[in-house]
Amino acid sequence: MLVFFVYPVASILLLGVAPEGRPDLGALVAVLSRPFVLEVAWFTLWQAALSTLLTVLLALPGAYLFARFDFPAKRLISALAIVPFVLPTVVVASAFLALLGPRSPLNAWLAGLLGGESPLRLEHTIWAILLAHVFYNYAIVLRLVGGLWSQLDPRLEEAARMLGATRWQAFRQVTLPLLRPALASAASIVFLFTFTSFGVILLLGGPRFATLEVEIYRQTAQLLNLEVAAALSLLQMTALGALLLLYSRYQARLAVGLRLLPARSTARPPRSRRERLFVAANLAGMGILLGLPLAVLLERSLARPAGYGLGNYAALFAPERVSGLFVPPAEAIGNSLFFAALACALAVSLGLLASAAIAYRRGPLGHAFDALLMLPLGTSAVIVGFGFLVSLGRLPFDLRTSPLLIPLAHALLALPFVVRSVTPVMRSIDRRLREAAAVLGASPGRAWREVDLPIIGRAALVGAGFAFAVSLGEFGATVFIARPEAPTMPLAVFRLLGQPGELSFGMAMAMACLLMAVTAAAMLLIDRFRAGAVGQL
Amino acid sequence: MSELRLPGRLGGAPARVTALLAGVLLSAACGAPAEPTQPLQTLRLMTHDSFSISDEVLAEFEQQHGVTVEILRAGDGGSMVNQAILTRDAPLAHVLFGVDNTFLSRALESGIFTPYRSPALADVPAELQLDPQYRVTPIDYGDVCLNIDRSAFPAGDAPATLEELADPRYEGMLVVQNPATSTPGLAFLLATVQRFGEEGGYTWRDYWADLRANDVLVTAGWEDAYYGSFSGGAGEGDRPIVVSYATSPAAEVYFADPPPAEAPTAAVFDGCFRQVEFAGILSGSHAGAVGQAFIDFMLSTTFQEDIPLNMFVFPANREAELPEVFATHGEAAPEPITLDHERIGEERERWIEEWTDVVLR
Numbered sequence: 001m002l003v004f005f006v007y008p009v010a011s012i013l014l015l016g017v018a019p020e021g022r023p024d025l026g027a028l029v030a031v032l033s034r035p036f037v038l039e040v041a042w043f044t045l046w047q048a049a050l051s052t053l054l055t056v057l058l059a060l061p062g063a064y065l066f067a068r069f070d071f072p073a074k075r076l077i078s079a080l081a082i083v084p085f086v087l088p089t090v091v092v093a094s095a096f097l098a099l100l101g102p103r104s105p106l107n108a109w110l111a112g113l114l115g116g117e118s119p120l121r122l123e124h125t126i127w128a129i130l131l132a133h134v135f136y137n138y139a140i141v142l143r144l145v146g147g148l149w150s151q152l153d154p155r156l157e158e159a160a161r162m163l164g165a166t167r168w169q170a171f172r173q174v175t176l177p178l179l180r181p182a183l184a185s186a187a188s189i190v191f192l193f194t195f196t197s198f199g200v201i202l203l204l205g206g207p208r209f210a211t212l213e214v215e216i217y218r219q220t221a222q223l224l225n226l227e228v229a230a231a232l233s234l235l236q237m238t239a240l241g242a243l244l245l246l247y248s249r250y251q252a253r254l255a256v257g258l259r260l261l262p263a264r265s266t267a268r269p270p271r272s273r274r275e276r277l278f279v280a281a282n283l284a285g286m287g288i289l290l291g292l293p294l295a296v297l298l299e300r301s302l303a304r305p306a307g308y309g310l311g312n313y314a315a316l317f318a319p320e321r322v323s324g325l326f327v328p329p330a331e332a333i334g335n336s337l338f339f340a341a342l343a344c345a346l347a348v349s350l351g352l353l354a355s356a357a358i359a360y361r362r363g364p365l366g367h368a369f370d371a372l373l374m375l376p377l378g379t380s381a382v383i384v385g386f387g388f389l390v391s392l393g394r395l396p397f398d399l400r401t402s403p404l405l406i407p408l409a410h411a412l413l414a415l416p417f418v419v420r421s422v423t424p425v426m427r428s429i430d431r432r433l434r435e436a437a438a439v440l441g442a443s444p445g446r447a448w449r450e451v452d453l454p455i456i457g458r459a460a461l462v463g464a465g466f467a468f469a470v471s472l473g474e475f476g477a478t479v480f481i482a483r484p485e486a487p488t489m490p491l492a493v494f495r496l497l498g499q500p501g502e503l504s505f506g507m508a509m510a511m512a513c514l515l516m517a518v519t520a521a522a523m524l525l526i527d528r529f530r531a532g533a534v535g536q537l
Numbered sequence: 538m539s540e541l542r543l544p545g546r547l548g549g550a551p552a553r554v555t556a557l558l559a560g561v562l563l564s565a566a567c568g569a570p571a572e573p574t575q576p577l578q579t580l581r582l583m584t585h586d587s588f589s590i591s592d593e594v595l596a597e598f599e600q601q602h603g604v605t606v607e608i609l610r611a612g613d614g615g616s617m618v619n620q621a622i623l624t625r626d627a628p629l630a631h632v633l634f635g636v637d638n639t640f641l642s643r644a645l646e647s648g649i650f651t652p653y654r655s656p657a658l659a660d661v662p663a664e665l666q667l668d669p670q671y672r673v674t675p676i677d678y679g680d681v682c683l684n685i686d687r688s689a690f691p692a693g694d695a696p697a698t699l700e701e702l703a704d705p706r707y708e709g710m711l712v713v714q715n716p717a718t719s720t721p722g723l724a725f726l727l728a729t730v731q732r733f734g735e736e737g738g739y740t741w742r743d744y745w746a747d748l749r750a751n752d753v754l755v756t757a758g759w760e761d762a763y764y765g766s767f768s769g770g771a772g773e774g775d776r777p778i779v780v781s782y783a784t785s786p787a788a789e790v791y792f793a794d795p796p797p798a799e800a801p802t803a804a805v806f807d808g809c810f811r812q813v814e815f816a817g818i819l820s821g822s823h824a825g826a827v828g829q830a831f832i833d834f835m836l837s838t839t840f841q842e843d844i845p846l847n848m849f850v851f852p853a854n855r856e857a858e859l860p861e862v863f864a865t866h867g868e869a870a871p872e873p874i875t876l877d878h879e880r881i882g883e884e885r886e887r888w889i890e891e892w893t894d895v896v897l898r
Contacts, residue, residue: 015623090760094773097765102775123766124754202757203765207715207897218717221616223886224623224643304794311794382616390623485608497760498587499849500785500802501792505764505771 004408005376008387009233015390016230031231037215041235044211047126048195051133055190056183058134058289059141065282066142067149070269077283079523081290082139082465083516086473087297088490089199090497091512092132095293096204097123098300124206132200137190138290140466144189144421147462148182148428149175150267151260181254181424188247189420192377195240198476212236216380233383240378244371248358251424252367260428260455294516301509305502312506316514327485329511332492333518339488340471340522343410347467348460350411351418355456358419359426373419376412381476384409403486406478410471417470418463425459426452465526472519489515577827581607583630583819585617589847590840598834602827614720615640621819622647631824632831634676634816638667638875639723641815642882645672650817653829657836660854665813667878673815676835679850680783680870681724682809684802686769689777696778699732699808703747712754712766712776717889719758720812725780726892727881728810728874745895755896769802783809784849787867791846800866809870814850 017028031037066078084092098104100122110119122128152175160170176183196213210218212232219229270276302308317330358370376384388405429452437447475490487495489511496508580602588608595606609630611617618640621633625647636644644650650672658666658674665675683702685695689710696702702711714722726741733741754776756762763781766774770789786800816835818828834840841857844850851859851869 090764093761094764097773101765101773103768103773202718203761207717207755207757221612221619222717224619315794385612386620386623389620389629495586497764499792500763500770500781500788502771502789503792503794504788 004388005379005384005412008391009379009383010387011391012226012383012387013230013233016226016228017234027227028231028234031228032235037232037235040210040212040215040232041239043209044195044213044236045239047129047133047209047211048191048197051130051137051194051197052187052191054130055134055137056141056187058285059138060145061278061282062138062142062286063146063149065279066146066267067152068154068267069275069279070267071279071283075524075527076520077286078142079520079527080294081142081286082469082523083294083519084135084290085137085139085466085469086490086515086519087512088473088475088493089132089203091297091493091508092135092200092293093203094300095296096128096132098296099292123204124208126205126209128204129197129200129209132204133190133194133197135289135293136200137193138286140189140193141186143462143465144186145179145182147421147459148424149179151425151458152178152266153261154266181251181427184247184251184254185420185424188244188374189377189416191243192240192374192416196236196378196380198381213380217382220380220382220386229383233380237375237379241371241375244374244378245367248367248370251370252427260425297509297516298513301506301513303506303509312503312510313514315503315507316510327487329487329492329496329507332487332489332511333514335486336472336489336515337518337522339407339410340468342407343414343471344464344467346407346411347414347418347470348464351415351463351467352422352456352460354415355419355422355426359423370419370423374416377416385477406488407471409477410474411467413474413477414467414470417466418460421463421466422456422459426456429455461526461529465523468522468526469519472515472522489518577604577631577823577825579605579607580632580824580827580831581609581630582831583609583611583617583621583633585614585635586610586612587848588635591843591847594840594843597839598831602830604827606831618644621649625649625819625821628819628822630819631822631828632816633819634835635814636673636817637720637812637814638878639720639727639812639881639885641667641673641878644817646882649819651820651824653818653832655829655832655836657833657854660856661836662853662855664875665853667813668815673817674832674836675813675853676816677841677844677848677850677853678811678813678869680804680809680811680873681721681728681780682783682870683805683807684767684769684779684781684785685805686767686772686777687799687801687803689768695803695805697805697807699729699744702778703744703751705751707751707778709752710776711748711751711778712756712762712774713748713780714759714762715755715757716892719756721759721780721782722755723885723889724810724812726888727876728808730888731810731874731876732808742891742895745892749896753896782849783870784845784851784863784867787862787865788849790866791862796862804867804870806870806872809873811870811873811875812850813853 062081066074100106100120102117102121102123107120111117122131156178157170157174160174161167165173195211197211198213198217201209201211201214212235216229216232216236219225219232270279301312302310304311317328354369354373358366433451434447437451438444442450472488473490474488475494478488478491493508493511493515496504496511588610598604599606611620611629614635614637617633618636620629621644628649633649645668652671653674654671655674658671661675665678667673667675683696683699687695689695694706696704696707701707713725716723716726729744730741733739733744735741754766756766759781762779763770763785764772766772766776767779767781768775768777769779772779781804783804783806786802786804789800789802790796816832818824818832822828824831836854838854838857841852841854842860844852844857845860845863845867849867851863
């Protein structure tokens with residue numbers, strides 16, 4: 001963490017803040033008080049807050065659905081819900097355009113209804129940004145909140161209802177407070193992601209919108225204006241750092257000792273008409289929000305000049321050159337899986353240890369550590385990338401071109417997910433269980449292994465799923481460090497979309513669909529493990 | 538109580554394991570190729586995202602000189618130059634390829650290149666040789682041109698000049714890229730600056746104000762303009778005019794299965810901006826004779842004739858033959874617009890800033 005995050009980032013920021021060796025605070029303040037900086041910062045803040053709120057509100061019914069009901073294809077749907085998370089922004093933007101753009105069937109229909117030419121114009125509006133943010137982050141809330149919810153004892157709520165509470169009262173006064181750690185966890189990650197949103201803003205929001213992240217990229221990569229870039233990065237990191245610290249304190253206060261149940265025992269098929277309707281409506285909503293864009297990509301990947309076929313997929317395996325790729329694009333699948341497995345293993349092992357440190361060591365140090373772990377997510381990829389370049393060259397070994405950097409960078413980005421999944425559960429473990437084990441003569445290590453670990457297992461697998469997905473979908477850092485002969489899947493999509501031609505587009509869509517399939521398959525596999533782990537509880 | 542001891546034990550564990558892991562990773566990394574020693578065994582080429590060349594061509598150089606060529610990508614053109622400048626004290630590579638005339642002056646001023654005058658320059662037209670001190674060598678060139686969706690103009694009434702784009706007939710039809718985030722976007726802005734000038738009754742700012750009034754759409758990059766907003770080819774959009782390259786129609790034919798007899802799009806040859814891409818030896822990289830040989834090799838007909846179908850630009854060496862798909866669908870602009878690279882270096886930021894004021898704010 002020190003070598004691969006703190007040192008590089010500090011180096012590049014120092015170059016910006018103190019070009020002549022001593023910090024120039026006056027210049028820093030001058031940059032930060034420019035009106036455009038305030039404008040950008042304000043927009044960054046409100047769009048992130050609104051996106052987070054929307055995502056949580058829209059995903060909460062879904063989390064309830066997955067926690068409390070059994071229905072056909074539940075595991076498949078749950079695996080598919082995380083797929084948006086790995087998709088490159090260019091691909092998502094094109095799916096949205098196909099659905100809502102000027103030439104979409106929806107617009108044709110609306111035009112027939114209301115008259116005029118394509119009445120629905122979402123491109124380059126704040127609505128497109130918000131919609132994409134919900135699309136991307138839905139699974140975070142679904143999984144983190146749904147995960148804890150499924151382990152809450154439904155009898156608590158039932159007891160409240162028996163005592164005369166309405167459904168809503170029981171939810172507000174019993175369930176919601178118990179869910180708060182997971183809610184805060186999920187919301188903090190969604191906020192972090194939307195606060196540092198880059199591709200969505202550029203591609204869907206258009207040139208009139210800019211977050212701090214976009215501005216940092218522009219100042220660093222395009223203008224080499226390190227002074228401004230460093231000031232903006234400091235602003236971004238300070239804002240997020242402060243927020244994370246607050247969150248961490250809040251989170252610790254929320255922790256309630258709970259007896260968690262295996263998820264299997266809390267879910268059941270819908271019984272009444274009303275419940276069936278809820279399940280159906282909920283699934284339909286998810287289908288429209290998450291399923292339709294994915295379906296459009298699938299349709300586009302199968303489209304050929306003459307009807308439908310698998311030609312685009314076949315072309316991915318052909319040895320013919322694609323501009324900028326030095327191997328047949330299909331080789332990217334193996335690379336992506338390899339990097340993801342490595343990054344996932346690294347992130348989970350480090351994440352478990354970090355969570356333990358945070359959950360068991362309360363007080364300011366634990367909070368600071370927690371916030372620090374989240375910061376890589378809140379730091380501009382271009383700042384980390386450039387930081388690597390200027391700092392790692394000074395070390396006795398030149399790591400800057402090592403292929404190991406990819407899983408390492410991915411693990412760094414995935415770490416917060418593991419920590420966020422595991423810490424709330426770890427905190428919720430009833431302390432008396434551990435004490436009972438100690439009383440019965442178990443050593444602290446053994447008590448942890450036999451009491452904590454089985455309970456944590458499920459949460460760790462939720463984290464592992466995210467870590468795997470983060471690595472599969474990561475683009476920003478990879479583009480700086482990937483070797484051309486070992487491209488990842490998102491990189492291959494990007495290269496394919498960099499050249500004109502219907503075949504290029506078709507192949508890019510096919511590659512995106514393979515990325516979706518690989519992700520869903522990996523999630524299903526991890527879910528299988530998860531079912532096993534819960535059985536031990 | 539056990540509660541007090543537990544945190545201590547568990548809290549200590551992460552630090553130890555992290556240190557251990559870091560140690561393993563670092564020692565593994567040390568085995569990777571380190572700084573070059575004499576004689577050079579690996580030649581590292583730093584380049585941008587769009588670089589591409591056939592394996593056989595690179596293999597030929599590797600065999601001739603007994604070195605391995607390693608390619609290092611560094612993002613888009615601007616980001617690559619900036620990385621090279623930031624790492625000039627400890628260069629990441631021996632040779633850099635892909636700096637174009639819009640970023641050339643920044644690269645030259647920062648002194649990242651060592652001069653080398655390749656004998657192969659004899660076959661390169663003088664107008665491409667922009668650096669009299671030979672710090673960089675021209676390798677290829679391309680033209681940023683307007684492209685039209687043929688199917689949208691069945692009567693042949695597509696715009697033929699830059700001026701016509703401001704005509705109300707073409708209202709809501711044009712999509713361009715933001716010059717602040719896109720290379721072709723910047724090239725198109727430069728073309729308009731050169732065409733309409735900075736002073737007089739009708740400046741480039743007036744022209745862009747007219748384009749804005751004509752409902753021009755601005756996207757962040759080439760991909761979202763071409764595949765998102767443009768209506769030609771595989772585009773999802775409804776705008777039939779886009780800023781792209783002179784060779785895009787040829788690519789539309791080449792990257793189609795089966796290839797159509799006629800490209801679905803066409804380039805407009807008025808107001809094309811010429812981009813020249815250069816290669817240079819990075820100073821302090823100790824590239825020596827191999828670095829110079831690589832520059833010569835990049836100008837050889839073997840390499841030059843491999844360029845068009847890999848990068849969809851034109852070879853700088855006039856002796857290199859073009860592939861057939863270029864001959865039928867992808868000519869270079871006959872009278873491209875050029876602009877002095879030093880002037881671009883001085884004025885670029887101001888132009889982008891003013892453009893943003895006129896078009897976006």
